[in-house]
Amino acid sequence: MSxxxxxxxxxxxxxxxxxxxxxxxxxxxxxxxxxxLGPNGAGKTxxxxxxxxxxxxxxxxxxxxxxxxxxxxxxKIRKTVGVVFQDPDDQxxxxxxxxxxxxxxxxxxxxxxxxxxxxxxxxxMVGMDNFQDRAPHHLSxxxxxxxxxxxxxxxxxxLLVLDxxxxxxxxxxxxxxxxxxxxxxxxxxxxTHDLPMALEICDRSLVLNEGxxxxxxxxxxxxxxxxxxxxxxxxxxxxxxxxxxxEE
Amino acid sequence: xxxxxxxxxxxxxxxxxLNVIKPEHKILSTFLIVISIxxxxxxxxxxxxxxxxxxxxxxxxxxxxxxxxxxxLAIDIPFIIFALFLPFISSENNxxxxxxxxxxxxxxxxxDMFSILFKVTLGVTMGIVLTAVTSNIELIYGLQKLKLxxxxxxxMSFTIRYIDVFIDEFKRVKISMRxxxxxxxxxxxxxxxxxxxxxxxxxxxxxxxRVYLSMISRGFNGSIELKEREYNNSxxxxxxxxxxxxxxxxxxxx
Numbered sequence: 215m216s217x218x219x220x221x222x223x224x225x226x227x228x229x230x231x232x233x234x235x236x237x238x239x240x241x242x243x244x245x246x247x248x249x250x251l252g253p254n255g256a257g258k259t260x261x262x263x264x265x266x267x268x269x270x271x272x273x274x275x276x277x278x279x280x281x282x283x284x285x286x287x288x289x290k291i292r293k294t295v296g297v298v299f300q301d302p303d304d305q306x307x308x309x310x311x312x313x314x315x316x317x318x319x320x321x322x323x324x325x326x327x328x329x330x331x332x333x334x335x336x337x338x339m340v341g342m343d344n345f346q347d348r349a350p351h352h353l354s355x356x357x358x359x360x361x362x363x364x365x366x367x368x369x370x371x372x373l374l375v376l377d378x379x380x381x382x383x384x385x386x387x388x389x390x391x392x393x394x395x396x397x398x399x400x401x402x403x404x405x406t407h408d409l410p411m412a413l414e415i416c417d418r419s420l421v422l423n424e425g426x427x428x429x430x431x432x433x434x435x436x437x438x439x440x441x442x443x444x445x446x447x448x449x450x451x452x453x454x455x456x457x458x459x460x461e462e
Numbered sequence: 463x464x465x466x467x468x469x470x471x472x473x474x475x476x477x478x479x480l481n482v483i484k485p486e487h488k489i490l491s492t493f494l495i496v497i498s499i500x501x502x503x504x505x506x507x508x509x510x511x512x513x514x515x516x517x518x519x520x521x522x523x524x525x526x527x528x529x530x531x532x533x534x535l536a537i538d539i540p541f542i543i544f545a546l547f548l549p550f551i552s553s554e555n556n557x558x559x560x561x562x563x564x565x566x567x568x569x570x571x572x573x574d575m576f577s578i579l580f581k582v583t584l585g586v587t588m589g590i591v592l593t594a595v596t597s598n599i600e601l602i603y604g605l606q607k608l609k610l611x612x613x614x615x616x617x618m619s620f621t622i623r624y625i626d627v628f629i630d631e632f633k634r635v636k637i638s639m640r641x642x643x644x645x646x647x648x649x650x651x652x653x654x655x656x657x658x659x660x661x662x663x664x665x666x667x668x669x670x671x672r673v674y675l676s677m678i679s680r681g682f683n684g685s686i687e688l689k690e691r692e693y694n695n696s697x698x699x700x701x702x703x704x705x706x707x708x709x710x711x712x713x714x715x716x
Contacts, residue, residue, distance in 0.1 A: 266679045289681060297679045304672040307623050309599040313689050321681030326690070349599075351626045369680065 217277075218244040218401055219265070219295075219373060224274035226260055234260040236425040237274070242373075247402040249412035249433060252422035253447035258405045259300070261422065262375050265403070266297045279372055293322045296371030300378045302358035306350035311342065311361050314350055318369040329368070336368035337361070340394050356387030363394065373401045380408040409437060409450055421446050472534075472593040473600075478525040480595040483696035485604030491703040492592045495520075496585045498706040504577040512709040516702050517584045523698075524591045534590045538582055545578040598622045603688050616686045624669070632662055 219242040226235040234257045242248055250258050263269045264276060267288045276283040278291050296318075299305050308314035315333035316326075324332060337343040340360040345353065350361060359379065366374065376395075380388045388411070395402060395415055406412050412419055413433050421429040421436060423446045429436055436442060437450060480488065495516065502509045521531070553568035560567040596604070602622070606615050635658050644654055674682075 263675065268675055268678055292679055292681050297676075299672065299676045299679075301672065303627050304669065305676045307620060307673055307677070308686075309602070309619055309623065309688065316689065317677075317682075317686075318680035320687070321683055330689075351623060365680065 217241045218246070218279060219403075220275070220277040222275040222277075224261075224264060224272060224276060226264065226269060226272050228260075234425055235264070238422075238425075238427055239274075240420060240427060240430055242401060242403070245399075245401055246418065247404065247416040249404045249406060249416035249419040250422055251406065251409065251412060251419050251436070251446070251448055252428075256422045256446075257425040258422055259377055262297055262377050262403075262405060265295050265373075265375055267291050289322070293369055294371055295373045295375060296366035296369060298363050298366050298374070298376045298379060300381065302355070302362040303351070305362040305365060306358060309349060310346065311337070311348050311350055311353075312346040314361065315364050315368045318365055322369050332368045332370065333364070336364040339367055339398070340364045341390070356383055356390070359383060359387070359391065360394070363391075367398070371400065373403065374398065375403045375405070377405045378407065379404070380406060380411050409448065410454060413437060421448070423447075473597040474526065474530065474594045478523060478595060479696070480520075480524050480591070480699070482694050483699060484607070484693040485596050485600040486607035487604075487696060487699060488592055488596055489601070489604045489608060491699050492588045494703050495706045496588050498710045499581055499584045499588075501710055502581075504573060504580055509709055510580065513584060513706065516706050516709075517587050520591055520699070520702060521587055524595050526591065526594050530594070531587075531590060534594075535583070535586060538586050541578055541582040545575045545582075548572075548575040548578070599688070600691075603691055606688055612685050612687075615688075619686065619688070620673075624666075627669075628662070628666060631665060632658075635662065 221241065222239050224235055224238045225233070227233045238261065250261065252258055260269070264272060265278070267276075267283060272283070279294050281287045281290055281294065283291065306314050308317055312330070312333055315336055316329040319329035319332045320326070334343060334346070337346065340363050342357065342360050342364060345357065345361070350358060353361065363374075363376075363379070374395075379391055379395075383391060388408075392411060392414055395404075402415065404412060404416055416433055418431070419429075419433040419436050420427050421442065428446055429439075429442055443449065499513050499517070502513060504510060549567045549571035550565060551568075552571035552574050553566075554570045557569040558566055559569050559572065593601075599619075599622070602615055602618050605618070639654060639658065645651060646655070
């Protein structure tokens with residue numbers, strides 16, 4: 215299989231001098247879903263912003279679907295990598311749900327008709343096609359999250375990146391979300407503190423801490439490694455039994 | 463954590479024939495009729511009655527409940543109070559018409575008072591009708607159709623979009639302050655409120671940054687366009703607008 219996303223020695227320092235990422239290297243194959251786990255302040259969100267070429271100047275290399283990170287390629291990279299941000303209120307800013315979902319495709323050069331068709335398709339994928347004309351700020355948090363995912367799916371990305379998609383969701387909405395993600399036929403990078411969700415969706419996980427990748431292996435192996443988990447401030451929910459990880 | 467306040471919008475849900483017509487027509491008509499009223503001569507009975515008929519015809523068509531109309535007309539009150547003083551202070555060549563226990567009433571002042579009452583009331587009425595039969599989004603859409611600059615359209619739509627989010631956030635901040643014993647009374651209450659407002663300003667700024675990042679990641683290139691919407695034409699509104707302007711012009715040349 216071809217390497218779909220290649221990151222080589224990526225480092226980033228914020229203008230205030232804080233080193234958020236230190237020589238990170240990893241790659242993802244087409245169709246693969248990978249979770250990024252780690253404590254608060256580990257650099258997860260910074261990494262996500264880089265995948266979309268948002269933070270600008272970086273050292274190291276990023277290659278997405280054969281496209282190297284450069285000013286000319288940036289629009290293509292942003293179309294290829296769809297990012298769903300942590301707070302759906304940051305992502306939904308248009309007056310109606312449909313207009314919001316159409317925003318991306320229109321920017322990426324789809325015609326109005328195509329954008330609308332893509333948007334309706336995307337809304338169907340997340341089960342929100344009956345909400346097209348509603349104002350996003352009148353939706354429940356779970357509904358906003360689904361629409362936020364649709365806004366990204368409508369541009370037909372090949373790699374979907376989600377930043378803490380399960381935070382603040384009630385258990386039923388979380389379950390809906392997992393179902394939606396498992397039914398998508400694209401590569402996923404899932405940044406989360408929800409370890410059971412990571413285990414369910416992603417076979418492979420990266421542990422990111424202090425701007426470095428501490429571990430890159432099968433999710434179940436990471437969750438079983440108590441020492442590694444403790445070192446990186448990770449913890450399984452109380453009552454989560456090991457047989458979920460394939461060990462009776 | 464995320465409660466959703468539905469801010470009170472001015473548009474009413476009752477459907478009138480004005481609700482479904484093109485918002486750009488409504489905006490332009492309101493603007494032209496208000497201008498025409500503003501330039502009309504209050505000593506000319508033909509103009510006064512023509513404008514009264516035009517405005518109240520539109521008000522009647524809008525099906526705004528009278529209670530709602532008068533409530534919203536209250537915005538008129540400061541102007542009315544100001545106007546009521548005019549007969550006693552505004553005069554030209556000492557054109558006294560009446561003296562009441564030593565209080566003098568002047569003709570110029572009376573005309574000025576009537577002029578303000580007439581123009582403000584009719585102008586506000588047109589504004590009340592426009593906002594009652596046009597939702598916020600439609601207003602912005604109408605302005606877009608009238609070729610208002612993109613950046614202003616974007617700022618207006620962001621304001622409408624985030625006002626609820628901002629109010630909710632401020633409510634949460636206030637609740638958390640009260641739960642720690644804060645009381646809003648007196649001068650003492652002002653300082654914490656000022657700090658909270660400062661914090662809100664920074665939060666607003668940060669949210670702006672995050673929204674912008676999320677827009678860039680979806681390929682934002684500087685233009686936001688609202689989707690095409692379908693509305694009816696309104697020959698009667700166009701007729702009334704033209705009538706209002708003709709009433710003004712007729713008089714100027716008669």
